[in-house]
Amino acid sequence: EAQVTQNPRYLITVTGKKLTVTCSQNMNHEYMSWYRQDPGLGLRQIYYSMNVEVTDKGDVPEGYKVSRKEKRNFPLILESPSPNQTSLYFCASSSRGRKNTEAFFGQGTRLTVV
Amino acid sequence: QQQVKQSPQSLIVQKGGISIINCAYENTAFDYFPWYQQFPGKGPALLIAIRPDVSEKKEGRFTISFNKSAKQFSLHIMDSQPGDSATYFCAASRYGGSQGNLIFGKGTKLSVKP
Numbered sequence: 141e142a143q144v145t146q147n148p149r150y151l152i153t154v155t156g157k158k159l160t161v162t163c164s165q166n167m168n169h170e171y172m173s174w175y176r177q178d179p180g181l182g183l184r185q186i187y188y189s190m191n192v193e194v195t196d197k198g199d200v201p202e203g204y205k206v207s208r209k210e211k212r213n214f215p216l217i218l219e220s221p222s223p224n225q226t227s228l229y230f231c232a233s234s235s236r237g238r239k240n241t242e243a244f245f246g247q248g249t250r251l252t253v254v
Numbered sequence: 255q256q257q258v259k260q261s262p263q264s265l266i267v268q269k270g271g272i273s274i275i276n277c278a279y280e281n282t283a284f285d286y287f288p289w290y291q292q293f294p295g296k297g298p299a300l301l302i303a304i305r306p307d308v309s310e311k312k313e314g315r316f317t318i319s320f321n322k323s324a325k326q327f328s329l330h331i332m333d334s335q336p337g338d339s340a341t342y343f344c345a346a347s348r349y350g351g352s353q354g355n356l357i358f359g360k361g362t363k364l365s366v367k368p
Contacts, residue, residue, distance in 0.1 A: 182343060182360035183298070198355065230297050241286065243356060245297030
């Protein structure tokens with residue numbers, strides 16, 4: 141089954157404690173992205189990657205890091221989480237080209253930073 | 255600067271009615287305009303998408319109307335059903351697809367009353 145898998149689904153952590161949210165896709169997609177969803181603000185892109193070892197900032201990259209060492213994985217790293225990073229996070233992947241350009245989203249990770 | 259503006263923020267429609275959600279964009283380089291549907295506890299999923307070479311696209315009860323000169327596009331849901339109750343996001347991107355930078359509107363929460 142084609143899917144984007146995020147882990148964990150729920151996470152409560154304390155300010156300053158480094159954490160990683162994993163994302164993996166099994167569709168051999170070149171493009172992967174991270175978004176955060178906040179009430180009234182919609183989906184805002186944090187980082188995206190166009191291929192292995194190629195990443196770029198989205199609209200709200202401050203406080204986040206990413207890496208793309210393998211095509212299927214795109215982890216989101218919070219080196220020193222703060223309460224304003226409490227949010228619902230989504231990973232997405234899509235393929236290159238004008239056909240089959242749908243972005244597939246994971247189930248989401250709800251992060252609470254206290 | 256909000257590149258994609260979506261309205262209304264929330265919408266209540268009676269079963270069988272027409273739901274209309276509007277979006278406006280600013281960047282004339284955008285050439286791909288998808289709509290995503292999100293149910294509670296799930297990630298967004300592609301509903302329907304359009305490119306600016308056509309003015310309308312219909313898939314079942316869902317229609318996108320696109321006005322290039324006004325830089326506006328809208329989603330029409332005909333014969334709305336309670337199962338359509340969800341949050342809808344419009345989006346826009348360059349390069350003809352979802353790769354890289356999908357810019358989302360803030361979302362519309364649709365409730366269809368039986």
